[in-house]
Amino acid sequence: MKIFLDGSYVEAADAKISVFDHAVLYGDGVFEGIRLYQGCVFRLDDHLERLEFSAKAIMLKLPMTREELAEAVCETCRRNGLSDGYIRLVVTRGVGNLGLSPSSCARPSIFIIADKIELYPREHYERGLTVVTVPTRRSGPAALSPAIKSLNYLNNIFARVEASMSGASEAIMLNEQGYVSECSGDNIFTFFKDKLYTPPASSGALKGITRDVVIEIAAEFDIPLVEANLTRYDLWIAEECFLTGTAAEVVPVVQIDGREIGDGKPGAVSARFMDAFHKRVASEGTFL
Ligand code: PMP
Numbered sequence: 660m661k662i663f664l665d666g667s668y669v670e671a672a673d674a675k676i677s678v679f680d681h682a683v684l685y686g687d688g689v690f691e692g693i694r695l696y697q698g699c700v701f702r703l704d705d706h707l708e709r710l711e712f713s714a715k716a717i718m719l720k721l722p723m724t725r726e727e728l729a730e731a732v733c734e735t736c737r738r739n740g741l742s743d744g745y746i747r748l749v750v751t752r753g754v755g756n757l758g759l760s761p762s763s764c765a766r767p768s769i770f771i772i773a774d775k776i777e778l779y780p781r782e783h784y785e786r787g788l789t790v791v792t793v794p795t796r797r798s799g800p801a802a803l804s805p806a807i808k809s810l811n812y813l814n815n816i817f818a819r820v821e822a823s824m825s826g827a828s829e830a831i832m833l834n835e836q837g838y839v840s841e842c843s844g845d846n847i848f849t850f851f852k853d854k855l856y857t858p859p860a861s862s863g864a865l866k867g868i869t870r871d872v873v874i875e876i877a878a879e880f881d882i883p884l885v886e887a888n889l890t891r892y893d894l895w896i897a898e899e900c901f902l903t904g905t906a907a908e909v910v911p912v913v914q915i916d917g918r919e920i921g922d923g924k925p926g927a928v929s930a931r932f933m934d935a936f937h938k939r940v941a942s943e944g945t946f947l
Pocket residue numbers: 692815841842843844845846864865866867868869870903904905906
């Protein structure tokens with residue numbers, strides 16, 4: 660496997676970064692997870708824009724332009740002979756001393772991994788997921804803004820571990836006010852009385868690219884989309900619920916906190932969104 664690392668394409672075994680990189684020492688850096696569908700890097704420009712926003716927020720100057728990054732992403736896919744896959748684009752703060760201040764870090768490192776995707780089990784999509792609300796809250800905007808896709812994912816990892824301990828596939832995370840924010844690696848939507856609901860970005864939800872696509876599909880379907888604070892109660896009484904994310908795509912939820920959603924089977928509206936999403940993936944984005 661060839662990895663892009665700071666301008667070169669190297670074998671995976673040679674793709675190394677320093678133990679003094681602040682990404683390793685402090686989780687200081689930003690990243691994107693991107694999908695490749697039939698030779699099309701899905702919404703690459705949107706991902707690169709979000710990466711630029713994350714980098715700006717942490718005051719990291721990207722050493723490559725958007726065009727250069729796009730070309731490096733595509734070339735990494737080409738060199739690995741991929742037409743479908745999962746891409747991880749990571750920007751680290753770079754090598755510095757042991758102090759917290761990034762001022763000792765001379766230049767950021769960029770690496771890109773493009774690999775075959777390990778798809779989620781089919782039964783997740785056919786039978787739906789069981790999810791639970793976990794004790795760990797989504798970090799608030801006054802601390803580490805959850806809009807920044809940073810390399811510090813401990814908050815989400817706690818949530819994921821807590822979900823697994825309860826035998827659930829995903830964790831619903833509340834914000835500090837107790838409203839639903841998102842899942843450990845996915846955004847959340849519900850369908851109730853002919854409207855689609857999702858927590859606003861101000862709830863602490865990441866502005867997911869898949870979330871954006873689903874919002875566009877809702878407009879196409881003439882289904883009103885409400886970005887509103889949701890409580891756990893709102894989730895429990897929903898007629899349908901689904902999660903969205905680059906890796907998960909659109910995946911139905913059939914049980915939340917022990918309560919059956921709808922009739923306990925993936926709903927018809929979720930199926931329409933899954934189908935519409937799949938119709939878009941190989942045509943919207945950057946072709947290799
Ligand atoms: N929330 C979190 C915390 C995530 O890590 C992700 C995955 N990037 C998402 C939501 C979904 O975002 P996207 O659709 O852009 O993958």
